[in-house]
Amino acid sequence: MTTPGSTADTQLLKFAVLGAGSWGTALAMQLARTGDTILWGRNRTAMQAMQQSRSNEQYLPGIQFPEKLIIEPDLATAIAQCEAVLVVCPSHAFSDILQQIKPLLGERPLAWASKGFEPGTGRFLHQVAEEIIGTQVPMALVTGPSFAKDVAMNKPTLVTVASNHADFAMQVSKALHTDKFRAYISTDVIGAELGGAVKNVLALATGIADGMALGDNTRAALMTRGMAEMMRLGEALGCKPETLMGLSGLGDLVLTSTGDLSRNRRMGLALGKGISIEQAQQTIGQVVEGIGTTDEVMRLAQKHGVDMPITEHVWKVVHGQMTTIEALSALMDRDIRPEFSD
Numbered sequence: 001m002t003t004p005g006s007t008a009d010t011q012l013l014k015f016a017v018l019g020a021g022s023w024g025t026a027l028a029m030q031l032a033r034t035g036d037t038i039l040w041g042r043n044r045t046a047m048q049a050m051q052q053s054r055s056n057e058q059y060l061p062g063i064q065f066p067e068k069l070i071i072e073p074d075l076a077t078a079i080a081q082c083e084a085v086l087v088v089c090p091s092h093a094f095s096d097i098l099q100q101i102k103p104l105l106g107e108r109p110l111a112w113a114s115k116g117f118e119p120g121t122g123r124f125l126h127q128v129a130e131e132i133i134g135t136q137v138p139m140a141l142v143t144g145p146s147f148a149k150d151v152a153m154n155k156p157t158l159v160t161v162a163s164n165h166a167d168f169a170m171q172v173s174k175a176l177h178t179d180k181f182r183a184y185i186s187t188d189v190i191g192a193e194l195g196g197a198v199k200n201v202l203a204l205a206t207g208i209a210d211g212m213a214l215g216d217n218t219r220a221a222l223m224t225r226g227m228a229e230m231m232r233l234g235e236a237l238g239c240k241p242e243t244l245m246g247l248s249g250l251g252d253l254v255l256t257s258t259g260d261l262s263r264n265r266r267m268g269l270a271l272g273k274g275i276s277i278e279q280a281q282q283t284i285g286q287v288v289e290g291i292g293t294t295d296e297v298m299r300l301a302q303k304h305g306v307d308m309p310i311t312e313h314v315w316k317v318v319h320g321q322m323t324t325i326e327a328l329s330a331l332m333d334r335d336i337r338p339e340f341s342d
Contacts, residue, residue: 012034012174013083013109013171013172013175014038014084015082015083015084015175016037016038016078016081016086017039017040018040018078018085018086018087018097019088020039020041020043020050021089021286022056022060022149023088023113024088024089024113025039025050025152026151027151028069028086029063029066031175031176032065032067032068032069033066033154033178034174035068036068037070038071038078038081040072040078044073046058047071047073051071059148059286060152075100075101075104076104079101079108082108084108084110084111084171085108085109086111086112086142087101087112088112088114089114091118091119091197091292092116092119092292094125094129095118095132098129098132099132102133105137108137109137109138109165109171110140111139111141111168112140112141112142113141113143115143115200115289116292117297117300119295122296124189124194125193126141126190126193138165138168139165140162141160141161141189141193141196142160142172142176143160143162143192143193143195143247143252144158144159144160144248144252145157145158145247145251146255147255147262148261154180156181157182158182158183158247160183160184160192160247161183161185161186162189162191162192162248163189164187166187169186184247186246190237191234191240191244192248194230194237195230195246195248195250195252197289197296198226198229198230198293198297199257200256200264201264201290201294201311201314201315202227202229202230202257202310203256203262203264203268204268204291204294205268205311206222206257206268207267207270207271207272208272208314208324209268209272209328210265210268210269211268211270211272212272212273213272222257223254225310226253226257226310226311227244227249227250227253229306229308229309230244232307233297233301233304233306234249237304264290268290270283272324277291277318291318294311294314297311298315309334310331313330
């Protein structure tokens, strides 16, 4: 296997982006800044509206599409016209979309920008992809601190492309690269996936604290100790610590915990103010990955015997086992211990 930075052919691939929500649309727009790109979504009516307005008014209102972005309402046609596929969907829909495209994919390489775990099993998405698509197809993950609106507006953004296939990682990075968008390469797929998932749970925690008006000290403490939880779980899973301290871990945690474009932070803010999950979900209007991810992170933590008290108390709040005030009190009442283990 070659390594990142190889001199392999890095011709510009034509991507079909599957998923026309805010993040899928933004990534399709970014890819279309460097070459022809196809965008497909499930809702044909919405796709027709995008074609007419040359924008996604539902999720990214007022931001015009690049000229090279092609709207395609038919899935088979979208894949037939591309050289590589980028799946951008909620983690709970990941398996279904892969099953749908498997007979259409052929030898085309597969990338995804979904964050989370398979619901009910806690499997990483690369494990799901390998089971459904097979291990012979090159695969890569695009992750890191990136709000869809900022990418759509062409604001400077840095991400990580994680893959065990160096040539494809280079191709994905080149397809995304512009003077306002930079993609680093990593071989630590599990670390990149873990950081992108756990940060959503921690963003719920910081949002709850801010919703309770607990102050900047509390937010900083939750982010720091939450990062320690992520590192402990990553060590148990064999992740590289530098991955979790990089864009796909710490970088994404900072963005999601402090930026008000974050759905997970906004959900936490609502919970901290006493608003129900159902009411907050209606207001946000999009999937909040952190709610379901709490189950899968706790499953992993228990399986590997990893202490994750912040995650555990977020899980208890989400499942109605504790109020936010009770969770705060329980966290503060924990026994005194060293900040770092020997």
